[in-house]
Amino acid sequence: MPARWYRTALALLAALTLAGCATLRKDFPKAHTTALPPKVDTPSTRYVHREVARHDELSGFRLLTFSTNALMSRVALADHAEHTLDLQYYIFANDATGRLVAQRLLAAADRGVRVRLLLDDINVDGQVDMLDALDSHPNIEVRLFNPFGTRARTGLGKAAQFVLDGSRLNHRMHNKSFIADNTVAIVGGRNIGDDYFDAGDSTHFRDLDLIAIGPVVRQASQAFDEYWNCDAAYPVKAFSGKHPGHLELATLRQQLGKDARKFAQSDYAQATLEQLPHGPSGDRPGKWFWGKATLVADQPAKIDADEDDPSLRIGPDIKAMLDGARRDVRLISPYFIPGDEGTAFLAGLAARGVRVQVLTNSLASTDEPAVHAGYSRYRLPLLRGGVQLYELRPAPGAKQPATDAGKSSGVSLHAKAIVVDSHEVFIGSMNMDERSKLLNTEMGIIVDNAPLAAAVERYFDDATKPTSAWRVMLDPGKPAADAGLRWQGDEGGQLVTHDSDPDATTGRKAEVGLIKLLPVESLL
Numbered sequence: 043m044p045a046r047w048y049r050t051a052l053a054l055l056a057a058l059t060l061a062g063c064a065t066l067r068k069d070f071p072k073a074h075t076t077a078l079p080p081k082v083d084t085p086s087t088r089y090v091h092r093e094v095a096r097h098d099e100l101s102g103f104r105l106l107t108f109s110t111n112a113l114m115s116r117v118a119l120a121d122h123a124e125h126t127l128d129l130q131y132y133i134f135a136n137d138a139t140g141r142l143v144a145q146r147l148l149a150a151a152d153r154g155v156r157v158r159l160l161l162d163d164i165n166v167d168g169q170v171d172m173l174d175a176l177d178s179h180p181n182i183e184v185r186l187f188n189p190f191g192t193r194a195r196t197g198l199g200k201a202a203q204f205v206l207d208g209s210r211l212n213h214r215m216h217n218k219s220f221i222a223d224n225t226v227a228i229v230g231g232r233n234i235g236d237d238y239f240d241a242g243d244s245t246h247f248r249d250l251d252l253i254a255i256g257p258v259v260r261q262a263s264q265a266f267d268e269y270w271n272c273d274a275a276y277p278v279k280a281f282s283g284k285h286p287g288h289l290e291l292a293t294l295r296q297q298l299g300k301d302a303r304k305f306a307q308s309d310y311a312q313a314t315l316e317q318l319p320h321g322p323s324g325d326r327p328g329k330w331f332w333g334k335a336t337l338v339a340d341q342p343a344k345i346d347a348d349e350d351d352p353s354l355r356i357g358p359d360i361k362a363m364l365d366g367a368r369r370d371v372r373l374i375s376p377y378f379i380p381g382d383e384g385t386a387f388l389a390g391l392a393a394r395g396v397r398v399q400v401l402t403n404s405l406a407s408t409d410e411p412a413v414h415a416g417y418s419r420y421r422l423p424l425l426r427g428g429v430q431l432y433e434l435r436p437a438p439g440a441k442q443p444a445t446d447a448g449k450s451s452g453v454s455l456h457a458k459a460i461v462v463d464s465h466e467v468f469i470g471s472m473n474m475d476e477r478s479k480l481l482n483t484e485m486g487i488i489v490d491n492a493p494l495a496a497a498v499e500r501y502f503d504d505a506t507k508p509t510s511a512w513r514v515m516l517d518p519g520k521p522a523a524d525a526g527l528r529w530q531g532d533e534g535g536q537l538v539t540h541d542s543d544p545d546a547t548t549g550r551k552a553e554v555g556l557i558k559l560l561p562v563e564s565l566l
Contacts, residue, residue: 063192063193063199064192064193064281064282064283065191065192065193065281065282066189066190066191066192066276066280066281067280067281067282068276068280070276070277070279070280072185072275072276072277072280074271075158075183075267075270075271076267076271077126077128077221077224077260077263077264077266077267078125078126078156078224079224080223080224080225080259080260081124081125081223083124084122084124084223085122086122086223086225086226087124087223087225089327090225090226090255091225093255093330094255094256097256097332099257099334100256100257100332100333100334100335101254101255101256101257101258101259101332101333101334101335101489102254102255102256102330102331102332103252103253103254103255103330103331103332103333103335103487103489103491103494104252104253104323104328104329104330104331105250105251105252105331105469105494105497105498105501106228106230106232106250106251106252106253106323107250107501108317109238109239109240109241109246109247109249110239110240110310110313110314110317110318110322111317111318111322111323112228112232112238112239112249112251113139113142113239113241113314113322114314114318114321114322114324114325115228115253115322115323115324115325116143116220116228116234116324117142117143117146117322118321118322118324118325119220119222119226119228119324120143120146120147120149120150120222121146121149121150122222122324122325123150123155123222123223124153124154124155124223125155125156125223125224126155126156126157126158126221126222126223126224127147127150127155127156127157127158127220127221127222127223128157128158128160128219128220128221128224128263128266128270129147129157129158129159129160129219129220129221129234130160130161130215130217130218130219130266130269130270131160131161131162131217131218131233131234132161132162132164132165132214132215132216132217132218132233132471133161133162133165133233133234133235134159134161134165134166134169134173134233134234134235135165135169135233135234135235135236135237136168136169136172137235137236137241137242138236138241138301138305138308139234139235139236139238139239139241139305140169140234140235140236141172141298141301141302141305142301142302142305143234144172144176144298145298145299145301145302146302147159147176147182148176148179148182148294148295148298151179151181151182152179152181154181155181156181157179157181157182157183158183158185158266158270159173159176159182159183159184159185160184160185160186160187160215160266160269160270160275161173161184161185161186161187162186162187162188162214162215162216163186163187163188163189163190164211164214166186170193170278171286171290172294173278174278174279174285174286174290175286175290175291175293175294176291176294177277177278177279177285177286178285178286178287178288178290178291179291183277184277184278185270185275185276185277185278186275186276186277186278186280187214187215187269187274187275188210188211188213188214188215188274188345189276189280189281190203190211191203191206191207192281193281193283210345212481212565213344213345213481213482213483214345214481214482214483215269215274215342215345215482215483216471216472216478216482216483216484217265217269217339217340217471217483217484217485218230218231218232218233218470218471218485219262219265219266219485221259221262221263221266224259224260224263225255225259226253226254226255226259226324227253227254227255227258227259227262227263228251228252228253228254228324229251229252229254229262229337229469229470229485229486229487230249230250230251230252230457230458230469230470230471230486231247231249231250231251231456231457231458231469231470231471232247232249232251232456238456240310241310245409245454246437246453246454247453247454247455247456248434248453248454248455248456248457248505249456249457250374250457250458250459250469250498250501251469252469252487252489253323253324254335254487255330256332256335257335258335258336258337258487261336261337262337264337265337265339265485268339268341268342269342269483272342272343273342274342274345274346275342331489331491331493331494331497332491333489333490333491333494334489334490335487335488335489335490336359336487336488337485337486337487338356338359338360338470338485338486338487338488339356339483339484339485339486340354340355340356340483340484340485341353341354341355341483342483344483345483350480355479355480355484356472356484356485356486357479359488360460360468360472361387363460363462363466363468363488364387364391364460364462366462366463366466367391367396367462367463368396368463369395369396369397369463369464370396370397370399370461370462370463370464371388371391371396371397371398371399371460371461371462371463372399372401372459372460372461372498372499372502373398373399373400373401373459373460373474374400374401374402374455374457374458374459374460374501374502374505375400375401375402375458375473375474375475376402376403376408376454376455376456376457376458376473377402377403377408377410377413377417377473377474377475377477377478377566378400378402378413378417378473378474378475379413379416379417379420379474379475379476379563379566380420380424380474380475381420381476381563384420384474385420385423385424385427386427388400388424388427388429389423389424389426389427389428389429390427392427392428392429393427393428397430398428398429398430399429399430399432399502399506400424400429400430400431400432401432401433401434401455401502401505401506401511402417402431402432402433402434402455403433403434403454403455404433404434404435404436404511404512404543404544404545404546405418405433405543405545405546405550405551405554406435406436406543406544406545406546406550407433407434407435407436407453407454407455407545408454408455409454410566411550411553411554411557412557412562412566413475413566414554415554415555415557415558415566416475416562416563416566418554418558419558419563421514421527422516422525422527425514425515425516425525425527426516426525430513431513431514432505432506432511432512432513432514433511433512433514433529434453434454434455434505434510434511435509435510435511435512435531435544435545436453436454436545437453455505457469457501458470458471458472458473458474458486459498459501459502461495461498461499461502464492464495464496464499465490465491465492465495466488466489466490466495467488467489467490467491467494467495467498468486468487468488468489469486469487469489469498470484470485470486470487471484471485471486472484472485472486475566476563476564476565476566477565477566480564481565507532508530508531508532508537509531509532511531512529512530512531512540512544513529513530513531514527514528514529515527515528515529515530516528517541526541527541528540528541529541529542529543529544531544
């Protein structure tokens with residue numbers, strides 16, 4: 043079939059698939075709102091104000107490494123908020139932890155807190171009714187970033203819309219922030235959902251967040267406002283058709299309350315109480331890491347740019363940070379596809395005496411085999427260039443079924459962080475791949491603080507132990523020009539070596555092999 047006829051047939055199929063669906067009203071009115079000035083009128087805000095006042099122009103941070111702490115700190119911030127809650131996420135799942143957070147947002151709104159919830163639309167499926175009902179609360183507004191043209195939520199419906207509008211829909215908002223009273227913020231790699239808080243049944247993401255206080259919080263609020271008010275953010279009510287009202291909200295409130303009580307009685311909640319007997323980090327005074335910090339965020343206009351415009355993205359900030367390296371770079375990226383340019387850059391750092399270490403997912407631990415296919419092309423040139431590679435192993439004893447494409451087994455890396463010379467740290471949402479660089483919007487925080495850097499280095503060192511990660515190496519038995527790969531790690535107290543991706547099934551290896559034949563790297 044000629045290409046023109048083929049495209050016409052696909053478009054016709056898409057139109058038939060979407061017929062009768064609720065459609066997006068692009069002229070739907072929305073109010074321009076901004077972050078409210080922080081007030082010092084609650085125990086929490088007074089505590090933060092005192093701490094910040096003692097550290098002129100510096101911001102304070104706590105590192106959230108444990109999933110339970112990461113979840114309960116968000117709950118604590120929602121419970122203590124008295125004026126505003128601003129949330130920006132790529133994923134807000136309709137599962138146990140997602141509904142718990144939703145219940146706490148609703149409780150905050152009931153006591154008068156203004157709640158603004160901005161979500162990327164790509165993953166809004168079964169939770170759309172919950173979001174629509176929350177939006178009916180007078181103190182809650184939900185907006186969707188770069189939404190699909192209709193509310194068709196089947197796989198076929200989404201695919202049909204990609205046929206018609208793929209160049210736009212391929213750009214997504216990957217930012218993640220949780221801001222309470224414009225006084226405390228959580229920024230990092232975690233979305234809202236069971237997989238990110240160790241509460242799921244299959245995937246368990248190993249991740250990092252920062253709790254922040256001080257000037258950087260106002261920077262986070264400014265970035266939120268830019269996205270909230272941009273042309274790509276639409277009210278959830280912008281779709282045609284009937285929307286929930288106060289009766290549906292009352293039903294949701296009852297359901298969420300029941301779910302929250304059930305969660306409080308779960309083994310997960312009991313284990314959390316044992317781990318955090320005095321409350322989560324966001325709920326009590328304690329030690330902060332203080333340093334000069336900058337919130338970096340891509341501009342929302344990045345999704346509309348016809349070609350790469352470095353002024354719209356945070357890549358130059360990250361490169362400047364790495365350019366300053368003199369001794370050591372530790373890079374954590376679950377989805378790591380450096381490309382030829384990135385590979386040459388990292389090898390260049392190594393060539394001038396900088397020790398460059400990278401931690402990413404192994405084939406067995408990744409939840410994105412297609413990304414691993416892109417990454418695997420660069421292992422040999424990276425190693426030949428002097429870069430050290432580590433691949434996170436799945437949880438002990440966990441194996442994937444050959445049919446379980448797209449799922450990780452046990453623990454999967456999801457943290458995104460960089461440490462330079464044991465004092466400068468980046469933690470955020472950005473992966474080291476072309477999708478984060480050019481297609482998605484990203485954000486993060488750059489901090490200059492040696493103790494915080496040391497804490498992230500300990501995280502890196504723990505994750506790269508031979509019992510936790512495979513060290514990928516060149517085969518010493520071959521000339522450098524012909525060298526293959528070897529994976530070295532600890533099994534049962536013995537150092538062992540494999541000559542192909544360890545722990546990965548034959549089916550997954552074959553899947554990656556097929557993907558490598560496709561010209562899709564720029565989309566990964």
